[in-house]
Amino acid sequence: MHVRRTLMATAIISTFTYSSAAYAQDAAQSLPEIVVTATPFGANENAQILTPAKVLAGEELRNKLGSSLGDTLSNELGVSTSSFGAGASRPIIRGLGGPRIRVMQNGLGAADVSTISEDHAVSIAPSTSRQIEILRGPAALLYGSGAIGGLINVVNERIPTRLEPRPTGEVELRYGTADKSKSASVSADASISKIGLHLDSEISHASDYEIPGSAVKGDPQSASGRLPNSFTRQHGAGFGLSYIEDWGHFGASVASFDHNYGVPSDEGARIDLDQNRYDTDLLVKRPFEGFESVRIKFGYTDYHHTEYDLEDVPEVNFSNRSLETRWELTHQELNGWRGMFGIQTEHGRLAAKAADPxxxxxxxxxxSQSQALFAVEEKAFGPLTLNAGLRFESAKREPVARRERSFDLSSYSIGSMWDFLPGYGFGSTISFAQRAPSIEELYSSGAHHATETFDVGNPDLEKETSRNLELSLQKTTGLVRWKANVFHNRVKDFIFGRLSGNTFDEEGNPGGELNERLFEQADAVIRGAEAEISYQPRSDGMSARAFADTSRGKLSGQESLPLQPATRFGIDLDYKHGQWRAGTSVVHAKRQDRLALFETATPAYTRVDAKLAYTQRYANQRITWFASIRNLLDEDIRISTSLLKDQAPLAGRSLVLGVRTAF
Structure with a gap:
């Protein structure tokens, strides 16, 4: 423990030493800006009013890549992960997950069933992504009630929007010791005349991963050495092309994704997932007088997965077919106002049927079907920028032989950003957003073996209504940058699954091994704060980042919301000299003992990672050799946001070796 405290103290002191030195340098130097595609005006990540944003791209994204989307984003400000084994790990934003976090690919929904349960994987491979965008807070105005807690947009540019003068791309190979993982990914772009072409593919195989102690903390009789049933195997491929002219572009893409992974629960399960996806994208610039562009997107997905028991007998078959469309019209500046309005539609058919009739x-x-109208407008009044948006949506759920439900939803947001000094801004946002109950919350009525629950939906559930206030203060230019956010979110009729204490078997008879989970409603409050400071030199040398985040979710009656994230503190130190890069990161999570009924406390942990990379030039290629050590202290890490925290710790110490080349 003394060693860990020393590491933390050294890292924190180093960060503030470098940050103080930076203030004495030229703070006017600005770093390159990254455009956020999942915003109405394609602004940079520091200019967001509607929601604070973070973008992972380039070298930063490659360094943080994990086996899943949740693992990749788990150390970002305000983001944690459900961590249901290595195969299924979905992002949680400010204590909200599942159907309240919308996961998108190139601006359209992932259309998998990861919102239904923590054991279901997101059907997007982060290894072929070019950019991952995180919008924290209620983004319902643009993307629907599924984004009431925030959204993740994975950008892989599968439909090209520009013509490359020569073929470009990236290839990466990795090997990890803790799970004997082997992975490869490739992404390439080219053009023929006015036709842009894109190809990407990835494959990864990992065995059961090593753990530092026993699977069940304090139980030496439980599994040790490796966590049983924690393997994961996946492969995917995508191809896209588009016709690109000065007036815009029209393109289409097709992709497939297959994922076979284990669920390391007491019951044990294996999930075999496959999805086919088809997308089109049309952009017309200056379609008629007064308008900058019109954009139309279509996305169709066909998703299936089967859950097997330990004897490889199928138990449940999930299917989801979905068609989503978006029509966006951006107008030219009118009396200082610029904005966008549009239409979004979704049609889907979901089922989860027992393999045994x-x-x-x-x-x-x-x-299910939904139709929505939305509009967002923005105007600058000198140093003050105002933003306002409105969304109306209707949603319908039509089950076979059950009562159908319809919901009328409305949302609005009013925000401002005041640049009171050059590079300094104060922002405030007031928003009102509504979410319709999901299909599983309304109509579940059977066993879910992977989570060891017998789920019982409630067809009388009402829509959720969220009222959110957020304040932010930030410095966005210079060598030292920082930001801080505080938020207070009051939710009326919050929907959650409560463990009743009763048990059932697969047929619904009392006294089995499955815990009854009832979907209920109660008012809730989620509040919290986040802060981050970074120092980034203009060239070689030391860079640093420190962050902290905390949130607290409570139901009426002072009971905590289930699976809430622990308060965290983190530090990143990186050093660059010529072709060499090195770095270390330390994240400390406090003990989480603010619990819902039937939950157990999660012990504190400290995770230390280290990395080293060397980049060389060979002909026209840039080759990077890299190595990293994850969980350097071989800590027994259990995540408070995981249903499996008491029986499935994260992997122990692991050495990851790899090579990446860009051409």
């Missing part, structure tokens, strides 16, 4: 259906076949 004699057992109850987990989720009945249900058709």
């Amino acid at each position: 004699s057992e109850p259906t987990t989720v009945p076949e249900t058709q």
Whole structure:
């Protein structure tokens, strides 16, 4: 423990030493800006009013890549992960997850079933992404009620929007010792005349991963050495092309994704997932007088997965077919106002049926549809920028042989950003957002073996209503940059799954091994704060980042919301000299003992990672050799936001070796 405290203290002191020195240098130097595509005006990440944003791209994204989307983003400000084994790990933003966090690919929904349960994987491979955008807070105005807690947009540029003068791309190979993982990914772009072409592919295989102690903390009789059933194997491929002219572009893409992974629960399970996806994208610049562009997107997905028991007998079959469209019209500046309005539609058919016809259906076949109108406007009044948006949406759930439900939803947001000094800004946002109950929350009625629950939906659930106030203060230029956010989110009729204490078997008879989980509603409050400071030199030398985040979610009656993230403190130190890069990061999470019913406390932990990379030039290629050590202290790490925290710790110490080349 003394060693860990010393590491933390050294890292913190180093950070503030470098930050103080930076103030004495030229703070007017600005770093390159990254455009956030999932915003109405394509602004940079420091200019967001509607929601604070973070973008991972380039070298930073490659260094943080994990086996899943949740693992990749787990150390970002305000973001944690559900951590349901290595195969399924979905992002949680400010204590909200599942159907309240919308995961998108190139601006359209992922259309998998990861919102239904923590054991379901997101059907997007981060290894072929060019950029991952995180929008924290209620982004419902643009992307629907599924984004009431925030959204993640994975950008892989599968449909090209520009013509490359020569073929470009990237290839990467990795090997990890803790899980004997082997992975490869490739992404390439080219053009023929006016046709842009894109190809990407990835494959990864990992065995059960090593753990530092026993699977069940304090139980030497439980599994040790390696965590049983924690393997994961996935492969995917995508191809896209588009016709590109000065007036805009029109393109299409097709992709497939297959994922086979274990669920390391007491019950044990294996999930075999496959999805086919088809997208089109049309952009017309200056379509008619007074308008900058019109954009139309279509996305169709066909998703299936089967859950198997330890004897490889199928238990539940999930399917989801979805068609989503977006129509966006951006107008030219009018009396200082610029803005966008549009239409979004979704049509889907979801079902989760027991493989044994004699057992109850987990989720009945249900058709869902929604239509929405949205508009966002923005205007600058000198140093003050105002933003306002409005969204109206109707949603319908139509199950087979069950009562259908319809919901009328409305949302609005009013925000401002005051640049009171050059490079300094104060922002405030007031928002109101509504979410319709999901299909599983309304109609679940059967066993879900992977989570060891017998889920019981409530067809009488009402829509959720969120009222959110957020304040932010930031410095966005110079060698030292920082930001701080505080938020208070009051949710009426918050929907959650409560463990009743009763147990059932697969047929629904009392006294089995499955815990009854009832979907209920109560008012809730989620509040918290986040802060981050970074120092980035103009050339070689030391860079540093320190961050802290905390949130607290409570139901009426002072009971905590289930699976809430622990308060965290983190530090990153990086050093660059010529072709060499090195770095270390330390994240400390406090003990989480603010619990919902039937939850257990999660012990504190400190995770230390280190990395080293060397980049060389060979002909026209840039080759980077890299190595990293994850969980350097071989800590027994259990995540408070995981349903499996008491029986499935994270991997122990692991050495990752790899090579990456860009051409």
